Amino acid sequence: MLKIILVYFIICTSFVFSQENIPNLLGPYIQNMSDRDARICWSTYLTSVKVTDSEGKISYLPEYEQHSIELTRLNANSMYEYDIFNNGNENGKGKFITYPNEINNFNFVVLGDTRSNPDIHSQIVNGVIDTNPLFVVNTGDLVSNGRNIHDWIKFFEINKELMRNTPYYAVLGNHEKDSPYFYDFFPPPGANNYYSFSVGDALFIILDSEGKNLSAPNYLTDEYEDTFWEESFIEYFQNQKDWLNKELNLHKDAGFVFVFQHQPLYSIKESRIEDTNKRREFWGDFFEKHDVQFFINGHDHHYHHAEKNGVNYITTAGGGAPLYDTDIPQAETKKYSKVNHFISVNIEREKAVLNVIDIDGNIIDKIEAERRKTE
Numbered sequence: 001m002l003k004i005i006l007v008y009f010i011i012c013t014s015f016v017f018s019q020e021n022i023p024n025l026l027g028p029y030i031q032n033m034s035d036r037d038a039r040i041c042w043s044t045y046l047t048s049v050k051v052t053d054s055e056g057k058i059s060y061l062p063e064y065e066q067h068s069i070e071l072t073r074l075n076a077n078s079m080y081e082y083d084i085f086n087n088g089n090e091n092g093k094g095k096f097i098t099y100p101n102e103i104n105n106f107n108f109v110v111l112g113d114t115r116s117n118p119d120i121h122s123q124i125v126n127g128v129i130d131t132n133p134l135f136v137v138n139t140g141d142l143v144s145n146g147r148n149i150h151d152w153i154k155f156f157e158i159n160k161e162l163m164r165n166t167p168y169y170a171v172l173g174n175h176e177k178d179s180p181y182f183y184d185f186f187p188p189p190g191a192n193n194y195y196s197f198s199v200g201d202a203l204f205i206i207l208d209s210e211g212k213n214l215s216a217p218n219y220l221t222d223e224y225e226d227t228f229w230e231e232s233f234i235e236y237f238q239n240q241k242d243w244l245n246k247e248l249n250l251h252k253d254a255g256f257v258f259v260f261q262h263q264p265l266y267s268i269k270e271s272r273i274e275d276t277n278k279r280r281e282f283w284g285d286f287f288e289k290h291d292v293q294f295f296i297n298g299h300d301h302h303y304h305h306a307e308k309n310g311v312n313y314i315t316t317a318g319g320g321a322p323l324y325d326t327d328i329p330q331a332e333t334k335k336y337s338k339v340n341h342f343i344s345v346n347i348e349r350e351k352a353v354l355n356v357i358d359i360d361g362n363i364i365d366k367i368e369a370e371r372r373k374t375e
């Protein structure tokens, strides 16, 4: 049992939280799913720290204890039910299906930037549940402020029914702020923030576009601040790229390859186009050479699909954050929409089909890619 006591004294200045708002339980939820293993996680309330600011405003900051239990030697493609309390309390119950260990049809969901608006986030989650996904990938910025425990409490409240029955992969976004809470709730399976998993012969890669948690010192001029950021991160990102190169070479026979990271390689938001140009310079034709079919991101709060030489670059960040205008379509742009949405992906024998579904349940775009190899 993993026991991590969370004690981070982050003061939320915009809300006053009474102790009544604090739930006793976060979860349960499912991590590290495979065709034979799974991990059930949950957090229980311990106590609250009371903080009073200079104007007498009081905040209560709850401390949670994190629990997890590993399930091993499971059968592939099989349903299991669990009950973390073993006392009949419905709040502790859930179920899941292990991944198939052979080529099989399945569907999963990708969504992103679920922060800021709980009502929209809830509607999107209800739409996701209706598609009955095998698992869910969130492309990052799950919450507005990853260092605020109350944001995480709200996140788990909205996702309770989904996450108790569905493995949930969290890509690190900038709003997570490299927070210890993120790593306590969603610990990566290995030593790095980047990792892979597979379902049948479909390969899924989770990347970290955020790098180390650094702050540029205030005394740096603008000129040196740019250098500070570039030089601080280059080694980290190069190591990640080298790892991915090896990983994709090892999985040359994968039928489908999906790569996820928070920050996109193509933007249609004017103020972010320069950043994406730099990112494309860094990656070059890497994804084309490795025959990656889908590179899926968040960060820009709308839907955008670009395509270049067989690689689909997709931004899905319509889970609840304030929507952005779609300023400047790029030469590679195929479709875009300023809309709250998620993507339901069907993996079939011959092809992958992505249905982009808006908050009202309408399919607003459909993307297909053929299996990379023939059986």
Ligand SMILES: [Fe+2]
Pocket (backbone or CB within 6 Å): 140, 141, 173, 174, 175, 262, 298, 299, 300
């Ligand atoms: Fe972001």
